[in-house]
Amino acid sequence: MKRGQQHELKGEKIDAVINYTENKYKNDLENLVRKRLEKITEDEREYLEYLVDWCCSRDEFMIEYFESFTDRMPKDKIEGLRFLFRTGLLMLGGYTTFGSRDKAYHHDDCFVPLWVKPILQEIFKELSEVPEDVEKVQERIEEEKKVRDVCPICNREVFYGEKWTKVFGRVFHASCFENKAGLFRPTDDERSLGEMFKRLKIISGDYRWEVPVGEGTHPYLGKRRIDLVIRTEDEDWVIEIERTLNYEAIGQVTAYDELWKERNPYRKVRKGIICFTAPEDLLDVAKKKNIEVFCYT
Numbered sequence: 001m002k003r004g005q006q007h008e009l010k011g012e013k014i015d016a017v018i019n020y021t022e023n024k025y026k027n028d029l030e031n032l033v034r035k036r037l038e039k040i041t042e043d044e045r046e047y048l049e050y051l052v053d054w055c056c057s058r059d060e061f062m063i064e065y066f067e068s069f070t071d072r073m074p075k076d077k078i079e080g081l082r083f084l085f086r087t088g089l090l091m092l093g094g095y096t097t098f099g100s101r102d103k104a105y106h107h108d109d110c111f112v113p114l115w116v117k118p119i120l121q122e123i124f125k126e127l128s129e130v131p132e133d134v135e136k137v138q139e140r141i142e143e144e145k146k147v148r149d150v151c152p153i154c155n156r157e158v159f160y161g162e163k164w165t166k167v168f169g170r171v172f173h174a175s176c177f178e179n180k181a182g183l184f185r186p187t188d189d190e191r192s193l194g195e196m197f198k199r200l201k202i203i204s205g206d207y208r209w210e211v212p213v214g215e216g217t218h219p220y221l222g223k224r225r226i227d228l229v230i231r232t233e234d235e236d237w238v239i240e241i242e243r244t245l246n247y248e249a250i251g252q253v254t255a256y257d258e259l260w261k262e263r264n265p266y267r268k269v270r271k272g273i274i275c276f277t278a279p280e281d282l283l284d285v286a287k288k289k290n291i292e293v294f295c296y297t
């Protein structure tokens with residue numbers, strides 16, 4: 001450009017020139033600031049993080065009032081400002097206006113230059129990221145607060161964070177289970193399985209074992225007995241106990257249910273089978289026949 005030659009630049013054109021200049025040196029300047037931040041003291045790191053928090057959480061990279069900016073500055077305010085200006089994280093700006101009688105008004109501010117913003121935003125991202133293991137711990141705490149089931153013994157909720165035991169499809173507090181069952185565990189015989197069922201209060205009521213039904217009156221049930229009838233306040237449970245859920249048990253309990261209803265027309269009757277194990281397909285059959293299966297395992 002020849003001396004004395006002038007370009008008339010206005011509005012958009014001025015912005016374009018500024019953008020061009022800034023972008024031309026941006027990378028160099030950004031690297032320069034990064035280099036200056038490579039070896040900083042712990043105190044200086046605090047000033048840096050303070051600036052990061054101030055600017056990035058507001059998304060404002062201009063500081064108009066020093067007082068409010070330095071208000072919560074950690075350590076030493078002056079030291080902090082010196083560090084921020086020395087490293088080029090902040091630059092002084094502002095302008096002066098003249099009022100009547102040439103009275104000058106100074107409008108001081110400072111700003112984070114364009115090339116420093118990515119550095120601050122990077123640090124902000126690091127600072128606001130929750131470490132993964134903390135997230136996992138929080139997730140686990142939330143999980144543990146969830147309710148797993150209601151314990152049949154104490155009628156209180158069993159939370160995921162608690163020790164528990166699952167028997168007969170019901171979830172117990174491990175301690176409630178131990179208190180009730182003690183060292184008792186059902187053995188191979190069906191009666192001990194029924195005994196365990198009673199101890200654990202899976203259904204509370206009056207337990208009647210080997211209840212005779214259909215004696216002499218029924219052609220094929222003959223003198224058979226219902227393994228267990230539990231009389232609760234408002235219903236009678238007709239229950240068969242078998243090691244493994246089978247068709248015979250389903251058939252028996254269906255027939256006994258009919259006979260029991262005939263003899264106890266004013267009671268609501270429900271069907272149940274207590275067993276150690278149950279094959280999936282028969283569980284479906286039982287469900288269709290409205291038979292509740294209480295499987296030990």
Ligand SMILES: [Zn+2]
Pocket residue numbers: 151152153154155156172173176
């Ligand atoms: Zn309990």
